[in-house]
Amino acid sequence: MDILMPSKSIEQQYETYVVERKSGGSVDGVLGSETPVTIVLHQEEGKKIVIPRNDIQRMYAGSLSAMPPDLEKQIDPQKMADLLKFLTTR
Numbered sequence: 001m002d003i004l005m006p007s008k009s010i011e012q013q014y015e016t017y018v019v020e021r022k023s024g025g026s027v028d029g030v031l032g033s034e035t036p037v038t039i040v041l042h043q044e045e046g047k048k049i050v051i052p053r054n055d056i057q058r059m060y061a062g063s064l065s066a067m068p069p070d071l072e073k074q075i076d077p078q079k080m081a082d083l084l085k086f087l088t089t090r
Helices: 077-088
Strands: 017-022 026-034 036-040 048-052 056-060
Touching: 017 036, 026 048
Parallel strands: none
Antiparallel strands: 017 026, 017 056, 026 036, 036 048
């Protein structure tokens, strides 16, 4: 866990995946649930994108963390303490 440099080491369950779609464009997010016919990507603010597997042209793990690199500058000390508590109790 590296909060100050989140892309330095990304735990497997928090990898960002990039999905290039056959229908055009690409989307990225943390891989959520999977079924034989769909995958779900989780994005910021709780947004979920359901992608039919038959619309996936290419899917790969990205090299950047979903956590912003300057998070410590964006939140106050109490929220950072709450985040640390959450991350260390999971």
